[in-house]
Amino acid sequence: MVSSIIDTDVAIFGAGPAGACAALSLLNHTNLDITLIEQSDLNRERIGEHVTECIFDFIDYLKIKPENFGPDCFIPTFDSTSYWGSDLPGMRNSVFTAQQSTFQLNREQFDLQLLENIAERGGRVMPRTHCQQINQWEDGRWQLKLSHPVHGAFILRARFIVDASGRNANISRQLGLTGKKVDDLMAVGRFFECTSDEQKKQEYLIESTEHGWWYGALLPNNQYSICFFSDADIVSNLRLNQQSHFNALLAQTKHIKKLVKETKVTTPHPWVRQAYSQSNAFESLPNFLAIGDAACAFDPISSMGIGFALSSGCHAANLIAANLTDTDSNQEQLINQFQMDLNNQFDHYLTLRQQFYQQEGRWQQAPFWQRRHAKITTLQSEGVSA
Numbered sequence: 001m002v003s004s005i006i007d008t009d010v011a012i013f014g015a016g017p018a019g020a021c022a023a024l025s026l027l028n029h030t031n032l033d034i035t036l037i038e039q040s041d042l043n044r045e046r047i048g049e050h051v052t053e054c055i056f057d058f059i060d061y062l063k064i065k066p067e068n069f070g071p072d073c074f075i076p077t078f079d080s081t082s083y084w085g086s087d088l089p090g091m092r093n094s095v096f097t098a099q100q101s102t103f104q105l106n107r108e109q110f111d112l113q114l115l116e117n118i119a120e121r122g123g124r125v126m127p128r129t130h131c132q133q134i135n136q137w138e139d140g141r142w143q144l145k146l147s148h149p150v151h152g153a154f155i156l157r158a159r160f161i162v163d164a165s166g167r168n169a170n171i172s173r174q175l176g177l178t179g180k181k182v183d184d185l186m187a188v189g190r191f192f193e194c195t196s197d198e199q200k201k202q203e204y205l206i207e208s209t210e211h212g213w214w215y216g217a218l219l220p221n222n223q224y225s226i227c228f229f230s231d232a233d234i235v236s237n238l239r240l241n242q243q244s245h246f247n248a249l250l251a252q253t254k255h256i257k258k259l260v261k262e263t264k265v266t267t268p269h270p271w272v273r274q275a276y277s278q279s280n281a282f283e284s285l286p287n288f289l290a291i292g293d294a295a296c297a298f299d300p301i302s303s304m305g306i307g308f309a310l311s312s313g314c315h316a317a318n319l320i321a322a323n324l325t326d327t328d329s330n331q332e333q334l335i336n337q338f339q340m341d342l343n344n345q346f347d348h349y350l351t352l353r354q355q356f357y358q359q360e361g362r363w364q365q366a367p368f369w370q371r372r373h374a375k376i377t378t379l380q381s382e383g384v385s386a
């Protein structure tokens, strides 16, 4: 039985960096009532931590001081090396980002500090809340049927909703919107804790191999994040979700395996995450926007995800504020322009992604590399527009 009704101006689904950033921007610059709905209990392991120094511009824009995130939230990456295209070490300044300082982020601290600020600034944060049903009325407003394990079912009425639910874009899917998925990349990883007292170097390593590529980095919490990226069918054939198979493949690397020499594994089984590239930004509904991975999801080789999550969150907040407070401006046109910009950004990314993968010319017969060297179709070449 539905027990209560709550009215809000903006309901944001997903408390990752994109949703949190949109919520904070709206709270900072408007008097709108903001509700952030998160389906998890916020305790899940957060993956993805390599960012450029632009992160500090965003947190400044969000009016949070870097020191509020705690002492070790941003650790400069001093040594960034890639073994890509040959066995010789190269600087891993990817083609995706201009030469900039990079940092390893403590994702737990980072994401939770954003949420604390939302609560402090008057936002409503609802963890462990599932969306059972979404309806849009003719006047464009939304009625959401939500449920919480303790508080039960309730109705949230919103003037605008935002999908910031991550790569699966759950809310867009629920609304019948489909995206363009470019590949089937998956990530399988484990965390390794340093056992020696020796101060380890803050390094970031990439190594390409026949079946995909490895990534290893020392995180601010003194653990190594070791992760292998390949296509879903290859991950499944190699049975990499089983620790013995994962460890055996790790032992075949030349460089990444050295990182975990004096460590003990902290995760009993390898974790598995989707890491495919996808754009969802070409279908639209009134009073609705998708941001972050839910709008455009990038290959983690690009380290673009967190930066894009924050920038699209800030940008969407401006559009929503204008939409709900300025009835004169042509909102539909502005939202179309926003989506067109995302499409162009995604097309540009696809070109860079292909250039990057083409730098690896070994293993020409291996399916992983063949798929990455095949000709790409951009959204523009398919005639996709917002």
Ligand SMILES: Cc1cc2nc3c(=O)[nH]c(=O)nc-3n(C[C@H](O)[C@H](O)[C@H](O)COP(=O)(O)OP(=O)(O)OC[C@H]3O[C@@H](n4cnc5c(N)ncnc54)[C@H](O)[C@@H]3O)c2cc1C
Binding pocket: 013, 014, 015, 016, 017, 018, 019, 037, 038, 039, 040, 047, 048, 049, 050, 051, 129, 130, 131, 164, 165, 166, 167, 170, 171, 187, 227, 273, 274, 275, 291, 292, 293, 294, 300, 303, 304, 305, 306, 307, 309
């Ligand atoms: C293995 C891996 C490594 C990566 N490495 C990097 C890196 O080094 N640098 C980088 O910049 N990026 C990296 N990324 C990408 C980065 O993690 C993402 O781009 C970033 O987290 C996107 O933020 P987001 O807020 O859009 O989505 P997310 O961080 O995925 O947050 C989405 C939130 O929505 C919640 N949710 C889902 N469905 C619902 C629903 N129906 N209702 C309510 N809540 C819902 C989820 O529980 C989650 O909390 C990596 C990704 C992977 C998989």
